[in-house]
Amino acid sequence: MGLAIVQTSHDSTAQADIHMQQALDPAKSQADLDGASLNNLANLAFQKKNYVQAESLYKKAVTASEQSAGPNDPGLATALANLGNLYRDCPQFNISKAEPLLKRALAIRESVLGPEHPETAKTLSDLSLLYSYEKKPAEAAEFAQRSLPLEEKTFGADSLEVSSTLNRLGIALRDEGKLTDAEANLKRALAIREAKQAPQRWIVISLANLASVYELEGQEAKASPLIKRARVLEAQFPQQ
Numbered sequence: 001m002g003l004a005i006v007q008t009s010h011d012s013t014a015q016a017d018i019h020m021q022q023a024l025d026p027a028k029s030q031a032d033l034d035g036a037s038l039n040n041l042a043n044l045a046f047q048k049k050n051y052v053q054a055e056s057l058y059k060k061a062v063t064a065s066e067q068s069a070g071p072n073d074p075g076l077a078t079a080l081a082n083l084g085n086l087y088r089d090c091p092q093f094n095i096s097k098a099e100p101l102l103k104r105a106l107a108i109r110e111s112v113l114g115p116e117h118p119e120t121a122k123t124l125s126d127l128s129l130l131y132s133y134e135k136k137p138a139e140a141a142e143f144a145q146r147s148l149p150l151e152e153k154t155f156g157a158d159s160l161e162v163s164s165t166l167n168r169l170g171i172a173l174r175d176e177g178k179l180t181d182a183e184a185n186l187k188r189a190l191a192i193r194e195a196k197q198a199p200q201r202w203i204v205i206s207l208a209n210l211a212s213v214y215e216l217e218g219q220e221a222k223a224s225p226l227i228k229r230a231r232v233l234e235a236q237f238p239q240q
Helices: 002-009 013-023 035-047 051-069 074-089 095-113 118-133 137-155 160-176 179-195 200-216 220-235
Strands: none
Touching: 035 051, 035 074, 051 074, 074 095, 074 118, 095 118, 118 137, 118 160, 137 160, 160 179, 160 200, 179 200, 200 220
């Protein structure tokens, strides 16, 4: 498994795939598998868009961590959160599987790492995005508001981590119909991303979300230039 990780970092994709398949071998004893390494391999599979393989590896990572370190291991929380986010973000999976995994990861992190730990804050923000996808804006806003002060304290008020949670809070407030508060949070998220020269895809997301608020407010004069700018940036994306 370690070889697969190293080889992928050196673009030895074929060899990495061989070692991934060895890790997935159903004949291999669970006792021989290391949860952290399996989680890393799952991350690699996810990056390569091999989502079914990633799911299998994350599941193995969960089982291996439970068996080797017990039910309250931070490494187990990592595998649970990653599997939950996979179910949340990939339409081919059932999104309803995500919530129990993320909530279990949150409970472990709050108990073992503490309520103000960065990983605890990240899981709160991850749950906020899940609830937005599930059309539960009140819950999405609640978890984003819990995460935001923790991330501001840990990463700084103008960090990209904070921009992500501000964006999630903004879309939740938008969906609740709280357009003034949504606009304020989304404008702040956009300003951070522009100042930090975030990836263009992040800028496009912020532009589109802020434009959607202006459209709901009937402010087409404010929405239109944001939409146009987003389209210009999208045209610069590399073709897949």
